Amino acid sequence: MLISSLNSAAFADTLILLVAPDSANRQATKQQGDVVRIYDAINKQTLGYNIFHISQYLPDLTGNGQVFLTEAQVAQLNQLLTATSFAAELVADLSPKFVIGYVKELVAHPDSDHLSVTQVEVDHGATLQIVCGAPNVAQGQKVIVAKIGAMMPNGQIIWPGALRGVTSDGMICAARELALPHAPKRHGILVMPAATAAGTPFNFEQAAAVVAAQNAAE
Known part of the structure; x- marks a missing residue:
């Protein structure tokens, strides 16, 4: 699952990615460059990512609220995750919601x-x-x-x-x-x-x- 959103008023130039529901356990974060990984502090499951300065990585991405990433855009984000020592774990979700x-x-x-x-x-x-x-x-x-x-x-x-x-x-x-x-x-x-x-x-x-x-x- 991959839920992507932009909120320019609250989080300027930041892409918010969710890959799992919030955990009942304590959450933890780790930042490498422009990427912040949010994960379950107990089982280490990834819950989501925040990508700062997203316009530098996906200059054509626009919108407000939920946005839908193409397979090419998800591939670019996985390259960014790899470059910042995170796992390339994002999977494109193209089905209508x-x-x-x-x-x-x-x-x-x-x-x-x-x-x-x-x-x-x-x-x-x-x-x-x-x-x-x-x-x-x-x-x-x-x-x-x-x-x-x-x-x-x-x-x-x-x-x-x-x-x-x-x-x-x-x-x-x-x-x-x-x-x-x-x-x-x-x-x-x-x-x-x-x-x-x-x-x-x-x-x-x-x-x-x-x-x-x-x-x-x-």
Whole structure:
């Protein structure tokens, strides 16, 4: 897994890389040149890297928030890690993190009166189990799924998890969670038109148009 982000306001010219969730153990850091490795102090597992002066190494990299690195860019970063005596352990992740999902199955959570356990088909025919608390989620819907490795607009990262003992590998999103314009404040996921193809990458303009049409219909 490789999650990459830029935040010019808080960390100027710094690329933040995450390769594993935060550890429950104490974290440690080691800096060599412009590279800081963050790792678990007990088992030594790498959690991420901070790359300072990233514009010197990836001059074409732009954006704010989550950014997606090409295989060539990851190869350049691995060369930098090697040059600074770290392991070349970064692996490119080119799969889309926000996709249209199809809710194939839905059952009540065994330990909750408001959660549902869904089986959601996403890209490449994969099916994710996602626990959802939205009151309007239903079998047969087309929805927007934030997969493992997605960074939400508020900076939250989607990691593998569990809700009340049931595994949940992603999130079915509401319009406000995606920071879509004119998103309704009421609790509930954004349901996409039935004709929307499951597995396709999330399209911001398309989703914003759906929100606008739903608002107009109310």
